[in-house]
Amino acid sequence: MKVLVPVKRVIDYNVKIRVNSEESAVETNNVKMSMNPFDEIAVEEAVRLKEAGLVDEIIIVSIGNKGVQETIRTAFAMGGDRGIHIFNEDNTEPLVVAKILKDIVINEKTDLVIMGKQAIDDDANQTGQMLAALLDWPQGTFASKIELNNKELNIIREIDGGLETLNIKLPCIITTDLRLNEPRYASLPNIMKAKKKEIIEILIADTGIDFKNRLEVIKVQEPPVRVGGRKVENVDELINVLKNEVGVI
Amino acid sequence: MSVLVIAESNSKEVDRGTLSTITAAQKISDNISLLVLEDVEEVLQNCKNIKGVTKVISAKGELEGGLAENLAPVIIDAIKDATHILSSAGTF
Numbered sequence: 001m002k003v004l005v006p007v008k009r010v011i012d013y014n015v016k017i018r019v020n021s022e023e024s025a026v027e028t029n030n031v032k033m034s035m036n037p038f039d040e041i042a043v044e045e046a047v048r049l050k051e052a053g054l055v056d057e058i059i060i061v062s063i064g065n066k067g068v069q070e071t072i073r074t075a076f077a078m079g080g081d082r083g084i085h086i087f088n089e090d091n092t093e094p095l096v097v098a099k100i101l102k103d104i105v106i107n108e109k110t111d112l113v114i115m116g117k118q119a120i121d122d123d124a125n126q127t128g129q130m131l132a133a134l135l136d137w138p139q140g141t142f143a144s145k146i147e148l149n150n151k152e153l154n155i156i157r158e159i160d161g162g163l164e165t166l167n168i169k170l171p172c173i174i175t176t177d178l179r180l181n182e183p184r185y186a187s188l189p190n191i192m193k194a195k196k197k198e199i200i201e202i203l204i205a206d207t208g209i210d211f212k213n214r215l216e217v218i219k220v221q222e223p224p225v226r227v228g229g230r231k232v233e234n235v236d237e238l239i240n241v242l243k244n245e246v247g248v249i
Numbered sequence: 250m251s252v253l254v255i256a257e258s259n260s261k262e263v264d265r266g267t268l269s270t271i272t273a274a275q276k277i278s279d280n281i282s283l284l285v286l287e288d289v290e291e292v293l294q295n296c297k298n299i300k301g302v303t304k305v306i307s308a309k310g311e312l313e314g315g316l317a318e319n320l321a322p323v324i325i326d327a328i329k330d331a332t333h334i335l336s337s338a339g340t341f
Binding site for chain 2: 125129132133138139141142157158159160161166
């Protein structure tokens with residue numbers, strides 16, 4: 001069985017996010033980029049299924065500029081087998097991503113897609129659900145535990161009020177939550193091996209999918225700076241401050 | 250313009266995320282329909298009393314555990330008149 005794992009290159013989660021001077025986007029020049037943490041969990045889960053002998057091949061897909069090949073190599077170092085890079089210089093919206101993934105799933109005849117529940121840059125939490133809808137496949141979102149036996153999967157989902165267990169049939173889509181597993185660190189020999197694995201490059205214009213962005217970002221702003229509190233001497237001063245300085249009473 | 254808000258409910262009342270969504274919907278239109286995906290009288294009564302909601306639509310029949318696969322066709326059916334669809338980003 002083949003499994004598809006889409007990965008997204010995002011600003012590293014440890015980096016302090018800065019807005020560019022035109023306030024049109026988040027600054028990505030000279031900023032450390034890495035794999036979206038939820039996608040790392042997806043890769044790890046796929047590798048574990050392969051180690052358990054339940055999966056034969058792990059295909060990694062990423063969409064973006066030249067830099068995403070580095071992210072695909074990171075996934076190779078963890079255990080991915082083969083890569084597909086859809087080249088798009090611009091940002092790709094979730095619906096377009098889902099349509100591209102749909103075509104790849106059909107062409108590659110994969111039975112399982114494991115992907116992050118959301119990317120930490122735009123927090124859309126849409127692509128997995130859209131892909132499931134486009135393929136008309138069952139979906140197990142926010143998975144915190146997966147058991148695969150034969151052609152069925154038991155998935156434990158993290159929902160608001162607790163945990164929910166679903167039994168779904170393959171082929172299906174799984175989106176990963178934080179507690180599913182702890183991704184491994186790639187070993188040096190595996191990082192070296194990753195350099196030799198194959199990545200197919202496809203221009204987004206050649207996919208035949210309308211990739212025009214439908215959303216326009218009007219403005220990006222930093223959150224307002226928080227002002228610290230201060231101590232007042234007594235109740236009279238407090239009332240004075242509330243009345244004359246803050247103006248709430 | 251008309252907005253369809255997809256309600257998240259727990260057989261008693263809608264959750265807070267849905268209430269926030271209704272408030273957001275009011276910025277788009279005064280014509281707000283609330284789609285409740287369960288057929289429980291108590292929920293429907295509560296929904297009728299939410300400020301800003303002009304119409305409550307309820308899904309009748311068995312929806313098998315509220316799985317996305319079963320709910321999606323119901324929602325597609327309900328969006329015919331809507332210009333905007335809003336829902337909260339829950340784990341529903």
